[in-house]
Amino acid sequence: MKIGVPKEIKTNENRIALVPAGAEALVAAGHQVMVETGAGLGSGFTDEAYTSVGATVGDVATTWSQSDMIMKVKEPIEREWPHMKQGQLIFTYFHFAADEKLTRAHMKQGPVCVAYETVELPSRELPLLTPMSEVAGRMAVQEGAKYLEKLYGGRGVLLGGVPGVPPAKVVILGGGIVGINAAKMAAGMGAKVTILDLSLERLRYLSDVMPPNVFLIYSNRQNVLEEISNADLVIGAVLIPGAVAPKLIRKQDLKTMQPGSVIVDVAIDQGGCVETIHATTHENPTYVVDGVIHYGVANMPGGVPRTSTLALTNATLPYALQLANKGWKKALKENPALLKGLNMAEGKITYGGVAEAFGLEFHDPSTFLA
Numbered sequence: 538m539k540i541g542v543p544k545e546i547k548t549n550e551n552r553i554a555l556v557p558a559g560a561e562a563l564v565a566a567g568h569q570v571m572v573e574t575g576a577g578l579g580s581g582f583t584d585e586a587y588t589s590v591g592a593t594v595g596d597v598a599t600t601w602s603q604s605d606m607i608m609k610v611k612e613p614i615e616r617e618w619p620h621m622k623q624g625q626l627i628f629t630y631f632h633f634a635a636d637e638k639l640t641r642a643h644m645k646q647g648p649v650c651v652a653y654e655t656v657e658l659p660s661r662e663l664p665l666l667t668p669m670s671e672v673a674g675r676m677a678v679q680e681g682a683k684y685l686e687k688l689y690g691g692r693g694v695l696l697g698g699v700p701g702v703p704p705a706k707v708v709i710l711g712g713g714i715v716g717i718n719a720a721k722m723a724a725g726m727g728a729k730v731t732i733l734d735l736s737l738e739r740l741r742y743l744s745d746v747m748p749p750n751v752f753l754i755y756s757n758r759q760n761v762l763e764e765i766s767n768a769d770l771v772i773g774a775v776l777i778p779g780a781v782a783p784k785l786i787r788k789q790d791l792k793t794m795q796p797g798s799v800i801v802d803v804a805i806d807q808g809g810c811v812e813t814i815h816a817t818t819h820e821n822p823t824y825v826v827d828g829v830i831h832y833g834v835a836n837m838p839g840g841v842p843r844t845s846t847l848a849l850t851n852a853t854l855p856y857a858l859q860l861a862n863k864g865w866k867k868a869l870k871e872n873p874a875l876l877k878g879l880n881m882a883e884g885k886i887t888y889g890g891v892a893e894a895f896g897l898e899f900h901d902p903s904t905f906l907a
Contacts, residue, residue, distance in 0.1 A: 538861045539569045541604030543597060543620075544576035547611045549819035551579025551842035552849065554608040554629065559854045561590035568861050569593070573600045580846040606865075607648075608857060610849065611836060612639055623647035624883075626865050628857060630654055630669075633880055634781050634894040635808040644884045649865055653853065654806075655779040655888060656878035663778060664874070665856065667714050668848035670803075672838040674718030674774065677801040678707070678726070680837070681770040684799045684823060684830050691830060692797035694769050697727025704728045708764045710756070710785050710810060711774035712739045715803045717746075719772045724748050731764050761785055766793045773802035773810040779880070780890030782807040788826075796828035805833045870906045879905070 540563055542555045553576050555563075560570045570592040574584060584594045601607065601620035609629035613621060621627065624647065631652040633640045643650055653665035663670075678696070685691035685705065698704035707723040709716045712734035723730045724747065732747075733756035734740055740753045747753070754760050765771050765786065771794075775782050782804040791813065804810040813826045816835040823832050838845035856875060859868040869876040880888040885900040892899035 538864070539571070539603055539605045540857075540861060541600040541607050542570065542572045542576055543600050543607065543609060543617070544573040545579075545610050545839075546616065547614055547836060547839075550611055550836050550839040552610040552839055552846045553577045553580050553582065553842075554610050554850070554853070555857075556580075556846060556850045557582055557586040557590050557592075559850050559857070560587050560592040562854060562858065563861060564591035566858060566862060571595050571600050571603060573597050580842045606857075606860060608853075610839075610846075612636075613643075615642070618642050618646060621646040621648045624649060626651065626860065628653070628853070628860060630806070631880055632806045633888070633891040634779055635806060637895050640881075640886075640891060640895060640897075643881055644886070647884045648881070649879070649883075650881040651860070651865065651869075651875065651878040652779070652880045652888070653878070655880060655890075656856065656874050657778065658874050663714075665849075665852050665878075666776075666778075668852050669838045669845065670714035670776075671718045672841065672845050672848060673803045674715040674772075675722045676837050676840065677715070677719050677772045677774075677803050678722035678770075680822070680832055680834075681707070681772065681799050681801045682726070684832060685769060685797075689823070689830070690797060690825065691799055692769055692795060696723065696770070704750075705769035706731070706767060707770045707772065708733070708768040709772045709774055710761065711776065711804075712736070712743050712753075713774060713776055715774035715776070716772070717743065719774060719803075720747060720751050723770075724751050728770075731768075733760060733764060756785075762790060762793065765790065767795065769795070769798055771798070771800045773800065773804045773814075775804045775810040776807065778890065779888050780807065781894050782810045784810060784812045786811040786813075788812050791827040791829045794827075794829050797830070799830045799832065801832040803837065805835050809833065866906045869902070876902055876906075
């Protein structure tokens with residue numbers, strides 16, 4: 538199979554979908570790998586690092602046009618849509634349910650879209666979302682702590698406090714991978730941390746593994762309002778796989794929050810769990826609504842590309858090898874986890890959450906595997 542790895546062109550996105558070791562593995566398996574010139578530089582990988590393991594380097598047009606499978610990190614943005622071909626396999630993060638224009642563009646162009654974020658194991662683990670959720674959860678605290686500084690308009694609160702001065706209060710909405718990693722970081726810095734989650738089973742698990750300065754509360758409307766009212770930092774860590782995130786914080790709720798408090802909404806890729814959030818960039822990461830700082834960077838892990846690229850490709854390479862070795866139909870037929878990743882084929886929606894988000898017709902993915 539011919540596999541193309543384009544350079545990521547989303548604002549300040551420095552990750553790459555395949556490290557040289559991954560290219561070497563695909564070449565050893567008998568595949569041709571073409572990497573766009575300079576695609577790995579943001580993560581610290583030179584063109585020579587790829588050519589030395591048997592990959593080739595080319596321009597953007599050639600990388601797209603000559604490839605049967607495209608490996609990316611982020612969804613193709615508008616400038617890339619003309620490059621997509623009918624039946625071409627694209628393996629990346631798509632987050633279709635948060636963007637109707639993106640969804641309809643891919644329906645029109647007709648690629649086969651296998652989304653990292655909806656590949657799902659029988660245990661319900663999302664193995665290709667997990668590494669970036671770990672990075673984003675930890676970064677959420679790092680960024681939130683920074684924007685609490687007065688210089689950035691924050692309350693001027695040190696997350697861990699000092700002897701004689703209480704620490705900041707961090708409220709985390711959701712106790713999944715993002716939430717648990719955010720809690721580890723915030724608790725390690727000495728903050729008072731509260732996690733809200735709908736699953737009592739998850740809360741019981743967290744009670745066994747979290748340190749004493751992490752408190753666990755069942756998530757309902759009243760408890761969310763009570764906790765955010767005196768929070769210094771709120772982290773949105775809610776995920777419904779492949780679907781739009783529920784709005785847990787409404788616009789009117791901001792008036793109950795402390796001026797200069799910070800919201801970091803990691804759920805922004807799926808539309809965000811805060812009504813007033815919209816996607817921002819690493820260049821312009823924040824804005825203020827009703828005195829509350831909103832951080833909505835949609836590719837947070839892109840800010841630490843070396844760590845993120847290595848973590849992501851550790852997880853994606855085994856699946857990429859399956860797709861390349863068997864072809865997408867056989868690979869999906871033999872691996873139910875990969876089948877869950879199929880979001881679109883032949884211009885038709887094959888993932889329920891995406892179809893529901895825009896009132897589009899849903900097509901059973903198994904019907905495309907004959």
